[in-house]
Amino acid sequence: MSRFWSQVVRDLTPYIPGEQPKISNLIKLNTNEHPYPPSPRVVAAIQAELGDDGSRLRLYPDPNADLLKTAIAAHYAIERNQVFVGNGSDEVLAHVFMALLKHEQPILFPDITYSFYPVYCGLYGVNYRTVPLADDFSIDPADYCGQPNGGIIFPNPNAPTGCLLSLAAIEQILAANPDSLVVVDEAYIDFGGKSAISLVDRYDNLLVTHTLSKSRSLAGLRVGYAVGHPALIEALERVKNSFNSYPLDRLAIVGAVAAIDDQAYFEQACARVVASRDHLSSALTTLGFTVLPSAANFIFVRHPEHDASQLAAALRQRNIIVRHFKLPRIDQFLRITIGSDSECLALSDALREVIA
Numbered sequence: 595m596s597r598f599w600s601q602v603v604r605d606l607t608p609y610i611p612g613e614q615p616k617i618s619n620l621i622k623l624n625t626n627e628h629p630y631p632p633s634p635r636v637v638a639a640i641q642a643e644l645g646d647d648g649s650r651l652r653l654y655p656d657p658n659a660d661l662l663k664t665a666i667a668a669h670y671a672i673e674r675n676q677v678f679v680g681n682g683s684d685e686v687l688a689h690v691f692m693a694l695l696k697h698e699q700p701i702l703f704p705d706i707t708y709s710f711y712p713v714y715c716g717l718y719g720v721n722y723r724t725v726p727l728a729d730d731f732s733i734d735p736a737d738y739c740g741q742p743n744g745g746i747i748f749p750n751p752n753a754p755t756g757c758l759l760s761l762a763a764i765e766q767i768l769a770a771n772p773d774s775l776v777v778v779d780e781a782y783i784d785f786g787g788k789s790a791i792s793l794v795d796r797y798d799n800l801l802v803t804h805t806l807s808k809s810r811s812l813a814g815l816r817v818g819y820a821v822g823h824p825a826l827i828e829a830l831e832r833v834k835n836s837f838n839s840y841p842l843d844r845l846a847i848v849g850a851v852a853a854i855d856d857q858a859y860f861e862q863a864c865a866r867v868v869a870s871r872d873h874l875s876s877a878l879t880t881l882g883f884t885v886l887p888s889a890a891n892f893i894f895v896r897h898p899e900h901d902a903s904q905l906a907a908a909l910r911q912r913n914i915i916v917r918h919f920k921l922p923r924i925d926q927f928l929r930i931t932i933g934s935d936s937e938c939l940a941l942s943d944a945l946r947e948v949i950a
């Protein structure tokens with residue numbers, strides 16, 4: 595605290611990201627990164643952009659990242675003016691809160707969800723009301739129908755539960771809220787769900803956000819995007835061009851294009867994670883854990899006889915880090931990122947030892 599702090603800064607409660615430890619040889623299963631590298635085409639594209647002497651880095655990147663918007667539009671068979679891109683989907687989401695979710699009425703999101711949402715509300719002065727998940731930790735679409743609101747946002751699959759909502763349920767929410775924006779944060783959709791991007795031409799109140807951080811193995815490159823009606827995209831462009839004209843650098847643009855274009859590699863890498871998830875889920879079930887059904891690249895688990903924070907500490911002693919949230923309703927759960935096959939094996943071996 596200092597006398598130079600603005601009132602806004604005094605009142606902020608910043609998001610706390612999962613630990614990025616500086617020591618090596620840790621098995622890092624705490625921030626939902628992909629266990630396998632990005633497509634080799636990404637590396638080649640970045641190397642080509644760098645060239646021999648990096649002289650292209652003298653020049654600003656394309657402020658509109660048109661190459662990337664074109665690649666994303668082609669991928670989903672939509673128009674380029676239905677696509678917004680940003681420096682990670684967190685930045686895209688920040689612009690969404692300021693541009694499209696700040697209204698008189700409070701916005702709605704689940705009580706258990708991505709903990710960045712209330713942080714953006716604090717930053718931009720957006721009122722919100724949380725809606726409790728059902729007892730089985732699913733989102734009940736009926737809870738989002740018939741109550742006035744300034745907008746709705748939820749991840750699908752939800753984080754940190756991994757539970758998936760069907761497209762029919764999302765349509766139910768969209769149809770019941772024609773005058774509210776419904777934002778579906780699809781950070782994990784590629785690991786087992788159907789994207790709501792297929793609905794954007796039918797619902798002008800739908801915005802879908804994606805990231806290349808999880809399913810495309812590019813958390814370090816910082817690329818995210820949003821898809822929706824051109825008028826929604828225009829609102830985001832207005833905020834972006836009042837904040838930072840060049841959110842994506844040259845390497846990020848060409849790397850992201852290469853990642854989007856390599857469909858075969860992407861499908862194979864996601865399928866490997868899904869196979870490991872299903873295998874790990876049954877291994878932990880055998881050890882007595884309750885494993886919520888996950889459509890993401892993580893699982894949310896609890897053991898009826900072992901305290902979650904003690905389990906996390908015991909894993910940490912064995913050089914494995916997972917995520918534990920000290921929050922109501924979920925403080926007995928651990929969120930475990932799906933690692934490589936050998937990492938998953940090390941995790942289940944460690945847990946077997948700890949609970950023995």
Ligand SMILES: *Cc1c(COP(=O)(O)O)cnc(C)c1O
Pocket residue numbers: 681682683684685708749753779781804805806807808813816817818
């Ligand atoms: C990881 C994550 C994001 C942010 O992704 P970035 O593109 O890395 O900023 C957004 N929403 C949810 C639910 C996430 O888990």
